[in-house]
Amino acid sequence: MTLLDRSIVELGRGLRTGEFSSVELTESALADTRTVDGELGAFLRTTAEAAMAQAAKADRQLAEDTGNRSPLLGIPVAYKDVLCTKGVETTAGSRILTGFIPPYSATAIERMEAAGAVGLGKLNCDEFAMGSSNENSAFQTTRNPWATDRVPGGSSGGSAVAVAARMVSAALGTDTGGSIRLPASFCGVVGVKPSYGRVSRYGLIAFASSLDQVGPLTKTVEDAALVLEVIAGLDARDSTSSSAPLGDLRGALKAGVSGLRVGIPKEYLSMEIEPGVRDVFDISVSRLEAAGARLSEVSLPSTEYALAAYYVIAPAEVSSNLARMDGVRFGPGFGSAPNLMAAYESARHLGFGPEVRRRIALGTYVLSSGYYDAYYLRAQKVRTLVSQDFEQVFKEVDCLISPTAPTTAFRIGERLADPLAMYATDLLTLPANLAGVSGMSVPAGFAGGLPVGLQVLAPYMGEATCFQVAATIEEMAQIWQIRPAGHANLESPV
Amino acid sequence: MAIEHTNLSDPAGIDPKQVARLSRLSRLGLSDDELQRLGSQLGAIVAAVDKLAEADTDRVDPTAQVGGLTNVCRPDVVLEGLSQGDALANAASQEAGLLRVPAIQ
């Protein structure tokens, strides 16, 4: 058992009672990034020196009791590499950003640093967060700590693995169609996709601007609440960030689900869901019912169109968002191209991997004159329908529950050849992004030795309800302390 | 949507000229082989996305953003920016404080 098996609250207690220092905690975490991560590949780069300095500063603040009572003070964390870090190379998992050192940090990271969290480095992800398996990273393969021949899920795969393998207490990820919830489910950790606008997107290298959200991945639901409290809130640098109050998350953790109306979207459950996953879902539902929740079947009739709408809207925004990757102001450049067109093509051809190229081409296609109305405009209208589905259903129930993904973690390479099969991995998660509602994945059990997460969806700006239900599921499942045995040099579960 | 069983060598892939046009428009610089492969993949994806046509979207307004915010503006105030050195720090090619790019034509 390592220190980082403990929750953030437990670690905070140890730091404040002097059981161990942040420097000790950080040193131990950094050691794991050198050993454990050798096989898992979660980190693209560590920032050991800066981390030790942050840890020493946290220790001084702890000793002097400077008034920084943030629960994150001195706690080791790490950040998905789509989040800019001032002075630290940020690549978004893409060759085209090799060597890019932002002169600014993402707002979410600034807030983590202000709270005293100790950043250990940058985590691998699918290139520009496009993918569901982490296999689209230009740099390395990240493996699932529960079974290293399997994917960790994506695109925030590195974030999920770093938390699951106890290298950090929390990681920030981003979720555009499921990119936090899916790897959280595959790796057995908690992942929150906040409501659109809840967390500033400033400094998040955009994938699809109208869908992207930053959120935490942690071992426990309470840890997730502590991180979300730090990163949430209005930011003058992001016009789409919201000032809506976050609500009492800590209160929600203890509220129980008695009398809570929990809906089961029949369209989600009628999809092809792996039996083991279905079993975990069914058991959890009966446990919730036993805890006093009022379960009912509900309908989100436009679900069948959501994937198509998503794969028009997201690529359209990608095609524009990635136009700035032209080799002129940053990136490896364009070599000895004879003219500008050749320079652009050289920089982008060398810089982008196959999935990114596919989405750029698709996005360019659906925005082209002659196709705009049939694809882009129509997808926007379907997006309205999907949102209306949620508005309607949240009049009947307080939240929704479903499996986070139709399957457990699949094998590395298994879906690479078939983009559409890969896209289907996000079927259950992406409608929440289209509608902007709050969502979360919480570990609920295992199937074939692999973790299974359940997804809780609540209304726009209704995160507290997600936490309320997730805390109950977590409490009843009693599994968060089970650590992955996929890397055997560690001790057995507590 | 029959996602799991979509045949990616869909003969109804996107017209090769169209794919080449998309590649040029988005400066992807794809080779002929890459264009061909992309064409068939795009064909399959577009065929799946055609599902949209089945949705009844009459009298439905498009949604470009969620959250319902409006009129988010900032005051007209000058803020400290980057020095010339910092602005160019990440550039691969520069000259006399300017970014250098190859001939435009």
Added chain:
Amino acid sequence: MTSIWEPVIGLEVHAQLLTASKMFCGCRAQYLGMAPNSNTCPVCLGLPGTLPVINQVAVQLTIRTALALNCEIPEFSKFDRKNYFYPDLPKGYQISQFDLPLSLNGLLEFEVEGRLVRAGITRVHLEEDAGTLHHAGEIQNASFSLVDLNRAGVPLMEIVGEPDLRHPVEAPAYLAALRRTLIYLGVNDGNMEDGSLRCDANVSLRRTGASELGAKVEVKNMNSFRSIQRALDFEVARQTELLDQGQSVAQETRGWSELEQVTVSQRSKEEAQEYRYFPEPDLPPLVISRAYVAELRAALPELPMATRRRLREQYALSEEQARLISETALDAAYFESVVAAGAPPAAAANWQVQNLQALCNAAHISVSGCPVRPELLAELITMVVTDQVSGAVAKEVLAEVFETGARPSAVVLARGLGQVSDTAELERLVAEALAANQKASADYQGGNDRALGSLVGAVMALSRGKANPKAVGQLLRDRLPRK
């Protein structure tokens, strides 16, 4: 023109707004004279992860302009992305407005050759400027280009005119009227040379009387009123010749070459532009309340045409005087201050547009900003009309006031320039002049009227300009009775 072809011309004007900061970030909107790439930040450099935030004043100035141009202000407006690759466009898209601009359906009135013309304004919308490119020599031959992003992101208003102009001569007149309006509103500095005001034109020809338009040619690179006139004259002649020969006009973009005085096709090998506009997801839409529009409308100043009309009517000025004085709002205010300080309007107008304007032009300063404050000019004019100084002396005095800002009466006193109307003194001077100019005296008495003028001149010279010429003339006539 006797051609069977009628030109159809519309102008697209881009005007940088006089805000303090850029459109979507806090960098300076005034970038001239700064070292290259020293007026940027992560946002206007288009670095990954950065986001735009709308400059509230830029929106306000655009609506203000739109109201002055009689536009409708829709309640709902939004920004869109216009996607294209170019090194001066850091994000690979320009944030602009596509289908829901801030304003629509306006009207600009202007005069050309004494004729009142009303041209439609399609829309006024808001966007961001691009950076600037430098090439060694001509762009076609340069082996590389250099990019300066100081200008990238400066608020830019695009004023799209309807194709309502029917002769090249109307284009500079339209632009001048628009420019005057922008300066009156304080939204743009009107500087075409530095590019803070830029103009492109769409030109097509159609058979006179026909309603359908011919192929549209977009003409760019016109950097002055003169080049606009010449470029359009050239372009109309070029298209006329093509059509007369039975050829067709290609729809294309052409650039005006100042050097060769011709328009040159800018058609590149690339296919037609495909901008793939779509709503800017990083910016929530704008909802413009009616109360806000009413507030901005109420705060509009009097506009050039109205000022000109009022000056003409209220002060009985000539058309030319009214036009010159209403060139800027500050000029007009200056004139009205001079009149308010007691000067007769006609004299005030003359002194302002003739004497004072000349001094100001030579010194490259504005009338309103010159040391001759309105009350000083009024004092000087009053001295002239009450015969305290002659016109000639007054010009000297004005020149001194222009240098020093001193009171005209003080200058006259200090330099002893007061006009001599004292009869005894004048009698003495007249006698002296007659004695020295006996031939002129005889000529006058012999019937030569012009001889009197030279005698008056002689007296004036003896008085060093201070004699009252009217009184001198009368004395001479009394002394030299004709038979």
